[in-house]
Each structure stands twice: as structure tokens, then as C-alpha cells.
Amino acid sequence: MLTGPARALFMDEISTGLDSSSTFQIVKYVSQLVHVMNDTVMISLLQPPPETYNLFDDIILLSEGYMVYHGPRGNILEFFESAGFRCPERKGVADFLQEVTSKKDQQQYWYLDQEQYRYVPVLEFAEHYKSFHVGQQMLEELKIPFEKSKTHPAALTTSKYGQSSWESFKAVMSREQLLMKRNSFIYIFKVSQLIILGLMAMTVFLRTEMPHGQISDGAKFFGALTFSLITILFNGFAELQLTIKILPTFYKQRDFLFSPPWTFGLANIILKVPVSFVEAGVWVVLTYYVMGFAPSAGRFFRQFLAFFATH
Structure with missing residues (x-):
């Protein structure tokens, strides 16, 4: 699966049927591949263990069809704290991210005692991300036009079929x-x-x-x-x-x-x-x-x- 000249890999639920140790070893190898080969890999996981979660450079949090967060792993807790939610010290970050957008489990992470808790829907998180400094930086980067001269010849197809x-x-x-x-x-x-x-x-x-x-x-x-x-x-x-x-x-x-x-x-x-x-x-x-x-x-x-x- 990891052979060939591909510069971008997309992996969906690679931990299905695997124990946490095997998942950690696979993600660790992929992480080393990314850093050595300067590749891009996107992996979707459900409830990864903390040691596996810490191997990722960036996190994309999706919920109810919205992108709640996309940015460095180190800033995601800061983002939710700015919205009024804090991850407990002994709580796994991955579990926290899955529960903080849930209406059933969200209230337990509210830490602003001076303010009354109210349910924050996913759409509001997505709007808050746009005003967060990571989201603003992302928008600024997207505003810069892409230089077509840097496009790889294989990036765009010029024929109906992939080969002769x-x-x-x-x-x-x-x-x-x-x-x-x-x-x-x-x-x-x-x-x-x-x-x-x-x-x-x-x-x-x-x-x-x-x-x-x-x-x-x-x-x-x-x-x-x-x-x-x-x-x-x-x-x-x-x-x-x-x-x-x-x-x-x-x-x-x-x-x-x-x-x-x-x-x-x-x-x-x-x-x-x-x-x-x-x-x-x-x-x-x-x-x-x-x-x-x-x-x-x-x-x-x-x-x-x-x-x-x-x-």
C-alpha cells in the first residue's frame, strides 16, 4: 500500500480489527514516512489511544458534516478553551474531542463557572473556528493564489484513460x-x-x-x-x-x-x-x-x- 511515487495518501479506518499496539506501530511508521519523505497523509480514526493521537501533526475534527477544527494538534485544546470547554487532566484528548461536540456529554467540560452553561451546537463551533487565530491563518493561506507553474505534470489528467x-x-x-x-x-x-x-x-x-x-x-x-x-x-x-x-x-x-x-x-x-x-x-x-x-x-x-x- 505504501509503495510507489504517491505523494499523498488517504487512509480510512485503518485501525479496524487491530489492537491499540498494532495501530500505534502503523501510525508511527506512517509518521516517520511523512517526516522523512515530506509526504502528506490523512488518516481517519475513531477513538485512537493517547499515544497514537500524539503522533499526529495536525488534527481535522469533523462533526455533523462541519469542520470544527483544522490545524496543529497543540492548539486544539486552546481552541475549545476559548469556547468555554476544558479537557480534564486525566481525560484522553481524543475522547474529549468526540464528546465535547455531543449534546449529551458536552456540559461536563464547561469550565466557566461565572457564566451559565448553554449548549454550543456544532455550527457555532465551526463559526468560532473562523475567528480563532488558527482558522484565520488558514483563511489567509487559502487566499493566496496557487502558482500553476508549480503544478506537477501528473497532477492533471490530459487523456480520458490513465494509460495508453x-x-x-x-x-x-x-x-x-x-x-x-x-x-x-x-x-x-x-x-x-x-x-x-x-x-x-x-x-x-x-x-x-x-x-x-x-x-x-x-x-x-x-x-x-x-x-x-x-x-x-x-x-x-x-x-x-x-x-x-x-x-x-x-x-x-x-x-x-x-x-x-x-x-x-x-x-x-x-x-x-x-x-x-x-x-x-x-x-x-x-x-x-x-x-x-x-x-x-x-x-x-x-x-x-x-x-x-x-x-
């Missing part, structure tokens, strides 16, 4: 090859099934039992061709379920501009052509001469091409 069509095609091709390897059992089973059905068909339409020379004899050959055609046709339907299962992924990647849609279709055509070639070849080689079809190479290859196109 050729690179996208190679990536999709590699993925489809991997999926075919994972589903290799299906293709092995299909070929084995064709061999078994071919042996059965040869016993039914054996050439010694297939008289020819009369028009009426053509019905048996027509039946053999029909059976072969249906077998090849339905043998190819086995991949239809696999195609339907990956359609949601295809539509998602298409909508998010992962790669041009044609790369998916072209990659599947290129990879499935050899499969169709092998399966049609297995059937024709096994059954053509045994069933008593015309012993002509031209007719043999024409039947092979017909079954190949059908598959």
Missing part, C-alpha cells in the same frame, strides 16, 4: 489469461466431455452402418451433422456463465474509465479462439472419417471451419 490503449490492452489481456488459468479445469473438462461424446457418436453413426449412394441415406448423415452441430454449440455455452459473472466488474471498470471497453472484447476473442480451434478440431478429427463423411481434405476442413465458427 496498448498498455490497457496488455493489462486486460494479462488479467484474462490469469482468469483462464484459474478456470483451467473447466476447459479440460470440456475437452474431455467432447472426447467422450465423440466416442459415443462414433458408435451410433459408425460408417459401416451408414449406407450411402441413395437420397434416402442422406437422412442419417444429416442426423450425424445435426448432432455434431448441437454438441459443439452447447459445449461453447459453458463459458456463457463465466462471461455473465464478470459483467458487473466490466461495467464498473468501464464507467470508471479503467480501460477502453474494446480491450475486454478483443482480449476475450484472442484468448478464446485457440480454445474453439482445439475443441472443434478434437471433434472433427475423432468423428469425421469414422462417421463415413466424404474422404476429401477439402470437405474435412470445410466441416472443421463450420464447427469452429459455430463454437
Whole structure:
């Protein structure tokens, strides 16, 4: 996750399922990465322990859709004290920040004895932040126009897709090859099934039992061709379920501009052509001469091409 040239990382709830010690070690490593590599990392955490909280340089406190505070960690308690709320000495700062904006728990942190407590809503905290010196400094920094000359070339996209069509095609091709390897059992089973059905068909339409020379004899050959055609046709339907299962992924990647849609279709055509070639070849080689079809190479290859196109 932390490899590559990315200069900004955004991590959401990285402590889920981890104990406090593991969370501390991860955040400590990220903190060292930020200071050494001069990167920017934003991490969202719920109720981090004090030792983890103290590793952060800046704090962004969000509540009810408003930004209550954004600035150095050392000034956040000062901000709430200026609003009339103080964190007790033995209270974890992270827990205090979660409770001070809550209507249920806010009153216990009110420390202005000479003034009567009143509930301070989140919106009022957000407005108070604008008058706080940290908020004013933030607004002053935002008023300074950004120099476009400092923009990194990779910061703005100049094309519809993140990589060239050729690179996208190679990536999709590699993925489809991997999926075919994972589903290799299906293709092995299909070929084995064709061999078994071919042996059965040869016993039914054996050439010694297939008289020819009369028009009426053509019905048996027509039946053999029909059976072969249906077998090849339905043998190819086995991949239809696999195609339907990956359609949601295809539509998602298409909508998010992962790669041009044609790369998916072209990659599947290129990879499935050899499969169709092998399966049609297995059937024709096994059954053509045994069933008593015309012993002509031209007719043999024409039947092979017909079954190949059908598959």
C-alpha cells in the first residue's frame, strides 16, 4: 500500500480489527514516512489511544458534516478553551474531542463557572473556528493564489484513460489469461466431455452402418451433422456463465474509465479462439472419417471451419 511515487495518501479506518499496539506501530511508521519523505497523509480514526493521537501533526475534527477544527494538534485544546470547554487532566484528548461536540456529554467540560452553561451546537463551533487565530491563518493561506507553474505534470489528467490503449490492452489481456488459468479445469473438462461424446457418436453413426449412394441415406448423415452441430454449440455455452459473472466488474471498470471497453472484447476473442480451434478440431478429427463423411481434405476442413465458427 505504501509503495510507489504517491505523494499523498488517504487512509480510512485503518485501525479496524487491530489492537491499540498494532495501530500505534502503523501510525508511527506512517509518521516517520511523512517526516522523512515530506509526504502528506490523512488518516481517519475513531477513538485512537493517547499515544497514537500524539503522533499526529495536525488534527481535522469533523462533526455533523462541519469542520470544527483544522490545524496543529497543540492548539486544539486552546481552541475549545476559548469556547468555554476544558479537557480534564486525566481525560484522553481524543475522547474529549468526540464528546465535547455531543449534546449529551458536552456540559461536563464547561469550565466557566461565572457564566451559565448553554449548549454550543456544532455550527457555532465551526463559526468560532473562523475567528480563532488558527482558522484565520488558514483563511489567509487559502487566499493566496496557487502558482500553476508549480503544478506537477501528473497532477492533471490530459487523456480520458490513465494509460495508453496498448498498455490497457496488455493489462486486460494479462488479467484474462490469469482468469483462464484459474478456470483451467473447466476447459479440460470440456475437452474431455467432447472426447467422450465423440466416442459415443462414433458408435451410433459408425460408417459401416451408414449406407450411402441413395437420397434416402442422406437422412442419417444429416442426423450425424445435426448432432455434431448441437454438441459443439452447447459445449461453447459453458463459458456463457463465466462471461455473465464478470459483467458487473466490466461495467464498473468501464464507467470508471479503467480501460477502453474494446480491450475486454478483443482480449476475450484472442484468448478464446485457440480454445474453439482445439475443441472443434478434437471433434472433427475423432468423428469425421469414422462417421463415413466424404474422404476429401477439402470437405474435412470445410466441416472443421463450420464447427469452429459455430463454437
